[in-house]
Amino acid sequence: MSLINEIIRTLQNVLVLPSFYFMLIQSAAPILLAALGCAVAAKASATNMGMEGIMTFTALIAVLVSSALGGSKGNGPWVGLVVAIAVGALLGFLISVFAFRLKIDIILVGIAMNLIGTGASVFLMYLLTGDRATTTSLQSGTLPQIAIPFIKDIPFLGEVLSNHYILTYFSYILVFIMSFFLFKTKLGLRIRAVGENENAAESVGISSLNIKTIALVISGAIGGLAGAYMSECYLAYFSSGLIAGRGFVGLAACSMGSANPGVICLCCLAFGIFYAFSNFATLSNLSIYALNALPYAVVLIGLVIYSVYTRKKELKRLQGLDSEEHSENKA
Template sequence: MGQVLSTFARIFANPNFYATVLAVTPPILFAALGCAIAQKANATNMGIEGIMLISSFCGVMASYYIGHTNPWLGLLVSIIVGGILGYLVSFFAFRLKVDIILVGIAMNLLGNGLTAFFLYVFTGDRSTSNSLQSGTLPQISIPGLKDIPVLGQILSGQNILTYIAYILIFVLSFFLFKTKLGLRIRAVGENVNAAESVGISSLKIRTIALIISGMFGGLGGAFMSSVYLSYFTKGIVGGRGFIGLAACSMGGANPIPAALTSILFGFFYALSGFARTTGISDNLVNMWPYIATIVGLVVYSIKQTNDEKKRLAGLNAEEEPKKS
């Protein structure tokens, strides 16, 4: 027991650990932010995992075949493909009126099958496109910051897409809460009749929200194949889309809480990575992020129920004195 504790103490004392937390969080964060904007329009983007997978694959293909392993081209293609897939979700769910959860499930199944199939077609390899390099996006050292001990070690030298991920938290927050379109998205999500009755097209608003959501998925996909790895491998997303979905709902579909929850999950990802090197069984360690998700959802649900109870108690307390 003492030995395990000291192992953890060593991990937590290591600045590299915190740098890793920040480095492994972005795909979850992109997914969570993407889900958040869709959720605000009351359009659950269950298919985020599949969107990430397909856009990641397309990005690698584009960068290898067209861009001579230019990762920037891959990134651009990933974002575009993500946006198109987001549009598809909206088309099926709101124009053809298929249940949006089913569309999401279909998207995830499609993502698995389609990428595995085309991977084989293009490379003749069933699991990785190791032969198709996508190139990696550059890391950035932040002048000034990088020389500060510990903090510099943690914050500087991350990948550019990592920085973009954290910046996007605030961009999305601004978009949702401070712009006209954000206001409309929230109105449609909360009371679609109210929005329609003042002439706002819920179809249009939800389509926009899902396209942006898909683009976030595209960013997450690109991160997997051009930052995390430099090629595509089967099932590369590994449930990060779903974990992002969980983080989004635990954050009440608000960008900042959703981001904090994403970082918490990132923490467990990093921890499992570090613990692996200390001789704790791989199988045990690999479970941690997922266990954290389940525990997180339970805690969130209990909190929600309590808050609701408190709100109702407040309402009734307010009612009583009015009578007397």
């Protein structure tokens, strides 16, 4: 109990700091991107287990391209970002080829993709920089930060909302774009149709193969965005343990938000609290390692709560169906 008391005490101390909220927004963004990427695939009933591998590999690609073009002085980071997105899309396409055209279980493709992604990134890093652990020697630079006019002058809010990286803002805007895309466009409708019932979609002339491929390509591209975020915004370099399971946490957030962008965003912000929390370890008597484990533990607890909730809802629905039947029988 003393552990929980200590966590609550520290939270009380930390929650008044604007820098905490700044950190929260910053550290929830990559999980959010990963989760949104998984969500597009999940809507087409494809689990993008390879998100971790895609993020790792694209994070390195972004750094390499950026430093090759001179880092922050030129357009390096921007080109790096674009190339990372393109490579992510390509990897997403590869997953779809192996899963749907060559008929492999998509989870196993994802596991293989993680293996290849992490292996290839360390291999490339060592080949090009001679360093096994990080690319700090490359001076790859970061994407620009933006100070929002007017808002930046508001006392507390300005410190929280202003001065983020441009990609951070974009990842939250992407929530709306994704909602619009999935629920208001033709392609989004098709993706959901294929996910709900492949055969029904086929019967009205939608090629489920093509739609799933498109979904995975989009998913991979967003994964590339998330990778670039990690190595060009969150940190200014790539290291072998940089992603640290964020792809998997994204997958978890996606399944907890039942692939709905809005709910996913809330889940990610909730996880972000604990990611950000671990950056303020000095304010508490807790071990940094215990704090590091917190986000994952919270995801686990969140998953259980979500499962209990859906199971109850399902039971209610079934009971509703039952009583409807009864009333029909009576009539």
